[in-house]
Amino acid sequence: MYSFVLTNSIKKETRNLAVICQSLAAQIKDPLLQFWLSSPMELFLTNTCRYLVERRWYEQWKEYVVTGDQNSSSFPGQIDNTELFEELDSYHLKERLVENEDFVLIPAEAWCNLLAWYGMVDDQPALERKVVDLPSTVKVEVYPVEIFLCLHSNMENVVTAQFSHTIQKVMMKQFDVVEGAETRLWMKSSDTCCERLRNVHVNVLDSSLSSGMTVIMEMRNEDGTWPSSRPQIMNSVEEQESYRGQPGVCGLTNLGNTCFMNSALQCLSNTPPLTEYFLQSAYLEELNFTNPLGMKGEIAEAYADVIKQMWSGRHYSVVPRLFKTKVGHFASQFLGYQQHDSQELLSFLLDGLHEDLNRVKNKEYIELRDADGRPDQEVAEEAWHNHRRRNNSVIVDTFHGLFKSTLVCPECRKVSVTFDPFCYLSVPLPVSKDRVMEVFFVSLDPVAKPVQHRLVVPKAGKVFDLCSALSEMTDVSVNQMVVADVFNHRFYKIYHADESLSCILDRDDIFVYELSSGSVEEEGDEVVLALYLRERSHYRDSGSGSSSCGTSLFGHPLLMAVPRVQCSRNALYHLFLQRLAAGVPTNSQQGAGLQQQQQPCETEEEEEKGECPPQTNEGQAKRKGYQARRRKLLFSIHAVNSNGTTERGMGEDAQPYVAIDWDPDMKKKCYNENEAEKYVKHQSMEVPHQQTTVQLQECIELFTTVEILEEENPWYCPICKKHQLATKKLDLWSLPEVLIIHLKRFSYTKYSREKLDIIVDFPLRLVISCLSFTPPSRYDLIAVSNHYGGLRDGHYTSYARNKDNGQWYYFDDNKVTYAREEQIVTNAAYLLFYHRQDKIRQPTLPPPSDSSSSPTQPANVTSHKHGMERATSCVNMETD
Helix, strand or coil: CCEEEEHHHHHHHHHHHHHHHHHHHCCCCCHHHHHHHCCCHHHHHCCCEEEEEEHHHHHHHHHHHHHCCCCCCCCCCCECCHHHEEECCCCEECCCCCECCCEEEEEHHHHHHHHHHHCEHHHCCCCEEEEEECCCCEEEEEECCEEEEEECCEEEEEEEEECCCECHHHHHHHCCCCCCCCEEEEEECCCCCEEEECCCCCECCCCCCCCCCEEEEEECCCCCCCCCCCCHHHHHHHHHHCCCCCCCCCEECCCCCCHHHHHHHHHHHCCHHHHHHHHCCHHHHCCCCCCCCCCCCHHHHHHHHHHHHHCCCCCCEECCHHHHHHHHHHCHHHCCCCCCCHHHHHHHHHHHHHHHCCCCCCCCCCCCCCCCCCCHHHHHHHHHHHHHHHCCCHHHHHHCEEEEEEEECCCCCCEEEEEEEECCEEEECCCCCEEEEEEEEECCCCCCCCEEEEEEEECCCEHHHHHHHHHHHHCCCHHHEEEEEEECCEEEEECCCCCEHHHCCCCCCEEEEECCHHHHHCCCCEEEEEEEEEEEEEEECCCCCCCCEEEEEEEEEEEEEEEHHHCCHHHHHHHHHHHCCCCCCHHHHHHHHHHHHCCCCCCHHHHHHCCCCCCCHHHHHHHHHHHHHHCCCCEEEEEECCCCCECCCCCCCCCCEEEEEECHHHHHHHCCHHHHCCCEECHHHCCCCCCCEEEHHHHHHHHCCCEECCCCCCEEECCCCEEECCEEEEEEEECCCEEEEEEECEEECCCCEEECCCEEECCCEEEECCCCCCCCEEEEEEEEEEEECCCCCCEEEEEEECCCCCCEEEEECCEEEECCHHHCCCCCEEEEEEEEHHHCCCCCCCCCCCCCCCCCCCCCCCCCCCCCCCCCCCCCCCCC
16 A cells, blocks of 8 residues: 655644644753754754654643643653554554544654653554655655566566655666666556556656556567567456457456545446547547646546546456546545545546536636526526536536525525536435444442443533433443543543533543442542553663663553542552452452551552561561561552553642552462453343434435524625625526435544444435426436445445446446346445436347346356345456
8 A cells, every 4th residue: 555644734743743842942951952842844844754653642742741740640651653553563554544543743853852752662663754755745655665576587586675766777776787778667467467667767656556566677688679578477468358348347456445436437437428428539629738727638538548448348347547647646635545535536537527628718707797686597597608608518518507505694684696506416414413332331349340331322412421321221320420531551531521422432442430429429538549450570670770660551440439548558459459359369369368467568669679677686577477478469559640650659630540560470370361351241232223214305405404604604795794694595406417416424523533324215216306497307327336334444336327238237446246226225325326317328238138147258247235245256357
């Protein structure tokens, strides 16, 4: 995978970092550190590399620095990037990490100082990444491309290389090729196919190379010939050249997270008026090379090349590499190989095709007139005429319709009516006011295991509402509950009852602890302690000059309400021992119970240094007996900060934190970690979450509902002479030949991002009315773009109806299977394509006689069921 992060984000985070560092500079006495902290922005922006830091650690570090309190409970501790790795053995980076959500990028100077100040956890490697200077932008290479290199004369000798720039020089140096020798490169995109890399000077990004690909180099012979016209591994392509199949039934190779592009292309490919326009080469006469808003005809030509290959009937699958390169060249957001949105790609492509094929060479200036009470029909015709004077292309002919927009001033009641063109409808989905959350309830009973519950709570509710829902299931009072986010064996956050539930993400591990009634209602005779479990290292930290041992957190933390009179170390020991009943066997507790008569050390210094009791003759005898008894202690108790780092004394934090330290041998002998971390599922977890089904008509009606403008986007009233939060209503005035409906499944808020998996019941034959004097428009469904999975790990596919034989097919990158109409409506539908019935041309070929057989001759296929289930056999769409 090849992934980049925009430098605008780098600059923003760098500025934030600089502000924090300047705040910290005044507290640092080292003049070299003060110089770095006070350095100008240019120092940060000229780096050739950046370092990845886990976002939660970084946010906690920012909080610690801003407060300026060296003893603050927000002290971050060692740099910990554990959550960024797939596994800690190989330190392989997780796929599809998102900047500012999973990690932040910091300059090299900042990383060096943070590393010097805090160190790294468990000898983790530094995540250094290059800043790559591309022709149109500068980006950070988060996922370096790893490519295999070999010579055509010796393809068994394969070398692995990671790089971002040109390939030819690297290969010539790697294989000791004489400088000046004439070479050419082939890209091996599958086990059986190669593709010529004609421009050997392009970089990895522009050539659309992705990790795992093999590049083969061959050198011209002395007699002027090449060792082979094609590498031997391309024999199967010659077989493919004799293939004849149904035009349009053709897969698209996934170049690396390009399923979003393939899905959109398949839908447009099966839009008859647009495809016939390109197949008939009508675009050649309408290419607009001078349009400053266009792309010099390059997007239109690249798209035409893909369509002609897909509809030639000679390919199992097509590699849209050139098209991908062109899209990335003109829209930098699509550079690289990160997952994107098929609707965003479709929007860019339709706009790009329109401008490249705009028949208007010189756009005239048109002054818009207000309606001024004129009839809607007259104003609408004027608006459409003005739109066509500047925008006239096959895209406008096929996809553009007209909205009626009505604004009403809340003060003077001024009504403003305008008519605006649209290319697709983005309709909202009715959003449920409830939210399903999963939490772990930890009972007061030390033997009881945590219970996992599934709760239905208001989306706009408070933490109190979550406790109320849980109270109904457990019969535990809301006042006895404390809600906490547990992350990496520590409390990431302990919530107050009045905090919004929107602060809690679906992926957070939420624990609800039962406490005694008085601990939560008021501060008095009890104190709530946060209890961490730590394991001591066998080795002492000799580098720091301290006699303290290193520790590491394990298990789930606990919250306990403890009477203030029992906050002595000896009393706490026995309270904690009882609380750990789930992990400490009864016989171990009985052995530890012998310590009730002993007097443990009063301070941590005494305990660490072994300075109790005094070293007199009588004291030595007592000490031998004391040590014999003390060896039976299972653990020691220490005051810590919220991060689990040892402190001297309890401090005055609003939330006291205490750690139980286990000797490794004692922990192995007396503590059953697996048993302590077990949990049980409540019956609410067994009840499947029922999905909501809504009608497409409901979504369209919601789209045309009256709404009040947001404060960020007010309307200027010409009567009141000021900006107003007017009411706005959109209506459909006229509809296009091909209607695209975008279902807005993705919801973004300040605290969360979610996908709405509501099933939208959309008809295959749609009747829709508009406000003009035309009769209702009747449409047939011709294509659907699907999105499966979540926001970060989703996959795009598509259903489409072939214009020549009327058969439905399911397209999953380079695989194509037959589909039936009853399979198409699923909760994955994202983009709907409808063709107006009066414009539909009847199929020229009969449908396949047996839909259970293959749509192509070389392989068999069965019907695709419910979207994600794989057919028992399918067409092998090999790379062309």
